Amino acid sequence: MIPAAWYLILSAVLFLIGVLGFFLKRNIIALLLSVEIMLNAVNLTFVVFSAQHRQISGQIFVFFVLVVAAAEAAVGLALVIAMFRNRESLNVDRSNLLKW
């Protein structure tokens, strides 16, 4: 059968790709998508440990992560719309008014 370590390494790879995307991309929607990749990597870890320890709690936590991801997507995309309306650009380097 499949060792848990394989799943964990796959999860680490996905998380790494998400982090790289978050730091290398400048488009704010691409940043949100990178966050989704990271959340999914964490979800996979939760499910693997849930299966390994035979406890349902891990899957419940995935459920909550899903809810938080939905809330984050809704608020984040609302911010994207507000930002695009003000600046005509989604580049996060452009919205630097707080950085004087």
Added chain:
Amino acid sequence: MIQIVFFFFAAVTVGAAINVIAQKHVLYSALSLILLLTAMSVLFILLRADFLAVIQVIVYAGAIMVLFIFVIMLLNLPRDEDGADRLRWLKFIGIPLGLFFLFLVGATVWNVEPSSAQPQLVGSAQAIGQSLFTDYVLPFEATSLLILIALIGAVVFAKKDL
């Protein structure tokens, strides 16, 4: 047999994830992320988290990603001006550091007890519901509050003048 399925879908998830950050246009990134989420739900099925696999497709790929794609198409984006100059050197430092991080995680995981993630437990809707409404009632109710706040926040941010 199971291993083949696992490796195929693991490769699909990694390939789709790389494609998400490699694409220039953000719409293709979003479509690629949908592929990732679907492949991930197959991995959930391999781990016998049946309910989560279904939820993953319906809520994540079906609802959240539709929201993303809706906004992307609504905004009528200009071409992506990616990679500002001050970030150029970040790639040369960040990618080796990331690979080093991956090596550390891999070495750690590989050295822990070898156990197989084995599907004794089935994450059915019944099991999850039972746990959710007994042990996790308070977080569940807090979740509804969170969603309400997110709803109001989204309206406040996106509305032109309230």
